[in-house]
Amino acid sequence: MAHAFADLFEHAVDAMPDRVALIVSGEHVTFRELDERANRLAHHFKDAGFGFDAHVGIHMHNSIETMVAVLAAFKIRAVPVTVNYRYTVDELIYVYENSDLDALVYHRSYGEQVVGAVASVPRIRHVVVAPDEIASGDEPVVPEGIEYDDALADSSPTRDFAERSGDDVYILYTGGTTGRPKGVVWRQEDMWRVLGGGYDFYSGVPVADEYQQSRVGAASDMPMRMLILPPLIHTSALMPSFTFLFAGNTVLYVPAFDATKVWQVVAEEKPMVMVITGDAMGRPLIEAHAQLQLDTSSLAVVASGAALFSGSVKDAFFDQFPNLMISDSVGSSETGFGGIGFASKGTQQRGGPTIGSNRFTVVVDDDGNVLQPGSGAEGWLTKLGNVPIGYYKDPVKSAEIFRTVDGARAVVTGDRARVEADGSVTLLGRGNMVINTGGEKVFAEEVEAVVKAHGDVYDAIVIGMPDDRWGSRVTAVLQTRDHASIDFDSLEKHARNQLAGYKIPRSFWIVEQVMRAPSGKPDYRWAKEFAENNEPSHRIGLT
Template sequence: MAYTFADLFEHSVDAMPDRRALIVSGEEVTYRELDSRANRLAHHFLSLGFGHGTHIGIQMHNSIETMVAVLASFKVRAVPITVNYRYTTDELVYLYDNADLEALVFHRGYSARVAEALESTPRVKHAVVVPDELASGAEPPVPGAVAYENALSPQSPERTGSDAFDERSGDDPYILYTGGTTGRPKGVVWRQEDIWRVLAGGYDFYTGEPIADEYQQSRGGAAAAEPMRWCMLPPLIHTSALMPTFNALFSGNTVIFEPRFDAAHVWKVVAEYRPQVMVITGDAMGRPLVEAHRELQPDASSLAVLASGAALFSGSVKDAFFEVFPNLMISDSVGSSETGFGGIGFAAKGLKQHGGPRVGSNRFTVVVDDDNRILPPGSGAEGWLAKLGNVPLGYYKDPVKSAEIFRTVDGGRAVVTGDRARIEDDGSITLLGRGNMVVNTGGEKVFVEEVEAVVKAHPDIYDATVIGLPDERWGSRVSAVVRVRDGVVPDFESIEKHTRSQLAGYKIPRAFWIASEVVRAPSGKPDYRWAKEYALGQEPVHRID
């Protein structure tokens, strides 16, 4: 059996060749068409000597061609490495070098930074430039880059007979880079079978039971009278979108992408293509979506499931969705680049949420103490979120960092994350927040995600990032950089009263800064480095003594 992404996708192609696979900006491709394009690009890679073990960078926003590039890499047993298209030239140079890229596929709109970065990374020997609907038309050419259409046109669309690819293995690696919002990005090395198990359908997310064989997903998809449609909004550079996309494709569903997130346009797409499932990343997408729906009143009656992961999805925003969609199923997943899927929780209107989501008990997700001992249900103790079972091999080229979180728990290999969590009486787990984002103020620990959720629930506030800043008396003081709603003069006395009604006194922000936009990563995660630099560069607009 070959539990690899290329094999699992090809099983779907063989079972459902004429079913629609992707819809992007009005263009639709079937499974057969997507496979043929990926085969052509794969043969292009092989013609240049790029194959087993080659690291291929993919610097692209959501598009059909992005999935072609990822699939083509997997087909030749290369390692596709998705690159954050918002990175500066310096960050790109670091990633190209650290990831040992030998080839790069990129959208034309990123040509300027790609050209600058390639000057300092001679290891990258080949580049393919892809047409880009978001490009302005003034982008400089990248010396030596081959046009996407020229790379594909002379190559075979087949994957059988004389054009067959080498046999693949579930041990083939896949490397994904973390966002680097609190430091340099790190490459997390997975076996393909392991990451398929935990993020792309290899285990049933609800029962925890393993998929029986490599054909089970495609066989079930082929048996369905009508495929489901998934509207996938997070960027494919992150696992929060790429892995659910593969899960959908492995089971014969249709995935709808948007090249750029625009809440109003998303609802037009929903009205036209009528997806049943929408995947988002927390408040960063959830809040503008629900507010745009209130304004536009589009037909979104097809929507049955709203799935969020990878970023804080606060109770107030979930409640706003329930007001618009009373029968909507809202799920909130826990996971990371290092753990994969860690658990799933389901929201109910009015549910009090303190910190991150609360996820049901499962045998692979546990809470451990500082000595890596599993905390039992009923103890009510706080510790570190840990993942057992299928876990990564470690960080790429970083044995020191690998040793910090990849440990032995209960006699087996495990990942002990930087997330603080609490084990509840029924075995469920409440995620409290990132351990490295805890503000220690006067000896009390404050999890910033809990405070962010409360601040953002105030009607004057549109978005917020909470940080800790140096304080002579308390060591650190809780502070907030906020974006207020358009046309609103914030009532900070009301905001203080609101936060005090839901948080202990030591948790409320003592200083506020107003920004025209709260900067976030493409995944929706807060950029805490930016928030601290912004606050330290100017006086706050309001203080609470």
């Protein structure tokens, strides 16, 4: 029984070849067409000498060509390595070298960075340059790079590849916003189980067999459409794409996030579901929607993950979409899907979401003991069941979080959490983002949610800065709404109404734009460096 991603996709192709698989920038591609394009690129790589365990870098934004490249790698049992397209040349050289890339597919618009990085990584011996509607046409091209269209035109569209295995792997590099990126190595079957629909997300019950998703999809004559906005370099976009495709549904992308463009796509293509990454996408989306006169009535579900989705922004969605369902998922590169919670208007939220009880997500104390419902204790969010093999080429860091809990392999994350009386779990925030001020613990995400709910604030990152008296003081880097001035007295009053006094930011820095990773996660390293090198815009007293 094959539990490899290429096999699962091919089952959907065979069951529903003429359904639309992808829609990007008005182009509709059927399952058969997507499969044939992936077969052609797979044959191109195979003819170039690549196959099992070859590492293929995919340095691309959301597009049809990106999914073709990922599928092509899976088809020949190569290891796709998705690359953050916002990295500098130095960061790219590190990832290219650390991941042992043999080949690379990239969008032309990233030519300047890619050319500089590839020149320093001689192991990369084959490069494919994909067409790109974002590119200006003046970007440099890697010498001897093969044009994507030529690679497909010269290759076979047939499926005649070797048998695959669920033990084939995928390497996902983390964002590296608080340190060097790390490659998380997943067996494909484990990733399918926790992120690709191999388990029912709500009950935790495994699907009957490898054909169940395509069988259920073929039995329905009303396929769904999902608009996925996070970048495909992350599982928060790539895995929902596969989950939908395995069941014969249609996935939509936009090449670059633009709130107005997103709503135009919703009005034109009528997706039922939209996937976002918290406030980073949610806030500009809902503010743009209020200014537009478009038919967006098809939208029934907004699913968020990978970043904070604060209660105030959720409420703004409910104001404009009263019947909307909003879900908030917990997970990471190291855990996969950890649980899901559902929002309702007016819900008081402190930090992250509360997810329903499930047998694969628990909270453990510092000694690795599972905390029981009703204990009221805080601990570390932990994932049981199908988990990654570890970090690529990093046994030391692997040993830090990939441990044994209750006699089974588990991932003990850096997220602080609390188990509730009913067994549900409330995510409190990243453990390394806890600010210890005068012996009190402050979770950055809780303060960020409150600060961003103020009318003058568009975005915020909360950090701890050294303080002679308190050890650390809570501070914030802010982006104001429309780059206008901010009423700090009003902001302080707003914060004091919702936070204990020791949680209120004492220093503020105003910036043109708060920096975030493509996933929408705050770039805490950038915020800390900015605060260290600039005088605060405002200070308040320690009363």
